[in-house]
Each structure stands twice: as C-alpha cells, then as structure tokens.
Amino acid sequence: MTAMTDTHIRIDPKWWSWEGAHGGHVAALALTAVRDRFAGGAHPVRMLTTHYLAPVDESPLHFSGTAPATGRRTATCVFTGHQNGEPVLLGSALFGAGRPGPSHDGHPAPQVPGPQDCVPLELPEELSPFARQLAIRPATDDLPLAGGDKAELTAWIRFLDGRALDAPTAVTLTDVLPPALYARWRTPCPVPTAELTVHLTDALDDGTHEGWALVRIRTEHAGNGWAVDDSAVWSADGRLLALARQSRVVRAQPAAGSVNS
Template sequence: MVATRLDGSVTIDRSWWSAAGAHGGLLASLGLRAMESARRTAAAYEQPVRSLTTHYLASVDERALSIEPAVQRVGRGSSIVTFQATQGKTTAMLGSAMFGAVRRGPSHAGSPPPDVPGPQDSEPVIYRPDLAPFAQHVEVRAATPSRPFLGGEVAELTGWVRFLDDRPLDAAAIAILTDILPPALFAVWTEASPVPSAELTVHFGSALDAGPADGWALVRIETRDAGDGWAIDDSTVWSADGTVLALARQSRLIISRKNWD
C-alpha cells in the first residue's frame, strides 16, 4: 500500500518492497506522478510523457518519502520536469521526465513481441516472498521455458503480467512493469544474489497517446552486458494485442552473496 500524508509525502508499506527496500519500478512511478502533476499545474494543455529517468541513491523504507518536482521548461512542443525524493535527511532518488505534444507524422510499429502462448496457456509463477514481496500485487505467468535459478544459457525472462487491482496501464503503471520481472541474470544463475537497480530509464510508446491499455501485458527482460559488479538490463512491455507500450534500460549493481545481509 502507498499512502499519501497530509504534508504531501508518501509512505510505502512492505507489501511493495523488493529484497532491500521499496520496489524500484514503484518508486519511479511515484516520481512520474509528481512530475505529471507539476507539469499540468504549469501548463494545462496535454503533453504525454515520452521518457522517464530515475537514479536510485539510497534504499527507501516505511518512513515518509518527500517527492519534490521542479518544472525546468514548459513549451508547446515539449516540457522537462525534474524531481528529488528525500527520506529524513537523505536524498533517496533523483529523476527527470520529458513530456511531448502529439504531432502528425510517420509511424512505425517496430519491436514485435515474441511468438509465445497467451496468458491463459502460460504457467503461473510463484515468487519467493523474501525476494519479492511486491509480487503479491501482480499475477505473473511465464511465457517461455526460462525460469530463475535453473542455470539456463540465456539471460532472458519473458512473462505475462497483470495487476490484481485491475488498474489501467497508464505510463505510471507501465513504469512499474518495466521492473516487475526478476533481473535477467537470474535466468542463468542457480542461486540468488541481489542485483538492485541503480538507474532506470523508460521510453514510452506512442500507443499511450490514445489512452491507457488494460489487462495483461507481455514483459521481456534481458541482460545486455554484465561484469565488474555491474549489469545492463533491457526491458520491453507490450500490450495484449502486441503493441509496444515501453522500452526501458537499467543499470544494476551485482552484489556478492557474502556481502548480502
């Protein structure tokens, strides 16, 4: 549960935690909500969000989290808004978003979804509660044979996901989905180690200009590179009809098990 306090700050209970604090995708979505509100206050005309970047500087716990947006530029074509999130005296997150007006021009579908069974024909996935408490808010079904901790050959996981509260799949909800699957390295490992997000950038598809999607989304995450204690993961989110909703890339820390408290 995420609760808004009288002073405008938010609190996040442990049902939305990952292994070491509040879920990164949820935190990004809260930053986006704050920036969307600030942009609307500065300019009433509509501008969908085009990209969102979040830097994670410290874990977020149950204490009040203050998210302060700042409008850097408002124009008819595009706007830039930033935010800083603090907990106590600690800066926990920094981020920014670009908003852009809908323009007439050429289109290209791009990034077709993989050919996988639909959600009704895919196997339900049960997350370990100690690794992913946030999973109690979603239903996940594996769309391919790849599973965490089976020592596979490819660092890639693909699954159907839906929110159990049936929330519309707007940009803030999709930001959560880009980080909803386990780190892709889990597909080639045989035991868990923490791989927290350090930075997440989401580019939102133009399909959202027509309004939110709903129901199931297909999510794929794959590791593009890993070494020296860092990993680069790419995620793609498609609607149930195969339309791209978002493309994301994140930098992750790879923490040795011996350093995992």
C-alpha cells in the first residue's frame, strides 16, 4: 500500500477534556484528515474506529496511514495519530457507496420534549472544558451526578458556532455527554475512552442537517474497572445519524478537586 502524506494539526484548547483533548473531537479530526486525503468525497463514511493509546496534548498531532484497500463499492483506510514521535491513537475508516436496499429503523428517536421546552445544563468547566462549545439541554429527568436509578442520559445538543451536522460532527456528538454512569453517581471519577467505534447512517448521504441533535448515551455493562457505553445521535426531525459503542476505563480515584453534588 502507498503511504499517506503526513499531515498535522494542533488541537484547539477549547476542546480540552479530563487530561487532554476530547476523544470524540480527536476522532472527528482523524476522520476529516483521512476522508480529505483518501476518499475525496467519492463515498460516504460508514464506520470509524479509534483506539486511544495516550492523551492527546497541545503538541502537533500528526496523522499518517496507508492508501485505502478498495473493493467494488468500499474503501478501508488505516491511520495512526502520533505526537512527539509517539503513537497516541490508531484506527480505521470504512467508506462505501450507497445502493438500493431494504430500510429498517431499529432505533427510533425517543419521545421527549423539544429543545425549546428543556432547561439548559452547564457541565462543570473543570471537568468538561469542551462543553463550553455546546448548548446542552437534558430531555429527561436523568441528570449527571444526580444519583439516579439508571445509567442513561439524553439531551438536545447544538454547537454554538452553528456548524452543520455532518459525519465528523456526528462522531463528536456520540462522545459529548458525560459517561452514562454519571447518571447514577454523585461524585465524578475519570472514565476515559479506550476505544470508540461509530457507525454513520444513510441519513447523512443526503447532505448535512442543521440545528439541534438529540443524543442518548447509556451504559450497557460495567465491571472490573471497565464499562461499555452505547450512544445514538438523531437529527431534530428524528432521523438517526449515528450509532456508537465505546470501551471505557473506570478509574477508582475521584477527579482532583471534585466534590459531592
């Protein structure tokens, strides 16, 4: 395979999270780099997997990889992100052309009040600096650090810079809500993402969407220091844009400076 020309960026500090850059934002940047270098818009992205090897800091982030392995309708690209000569993430992206086929919606948007009827939420800046780039309005009674009965959060989310809902934006949105375990906890603990896989739907084949997105995240299982979170992103008109699953590390110690709610 032909090597991809190395490209590099610096993460905007506005997108900082616990120990470094926000994982969903980093994954979205990787998708953009790979898509622009390889796919050229010929095929929509269908899947993105990102493995996080180390926190991404303020150093230049270099993306490199291989030219896509292509089939009749698909192309798969493998990429690596590295800083200061060390790998910090690796992953793959699958691109594929559309074709006639059956339709099925196994993840209808939940019936919740619209964003205009939901109260804004501001996440603690010391825990989630990146959240200052978002308008977040919980759509159910489940709130972070409220000690609830279930590990699930659902909220309307909009980017304050007015960006459209495209594939990279949808990738970011799958990871912007707190870990779903926060709905059951009262004290925050670090729960960094070790791996994130996002599947994008054909709703994005028709172009971008505007305005609010409805995002839901829930913990499917947690134990022995690990958790599995599933998330879904819908457009304001109820079209499913993305489904994601991520493996998280649940650390025992509370976040520095945290207090009980």
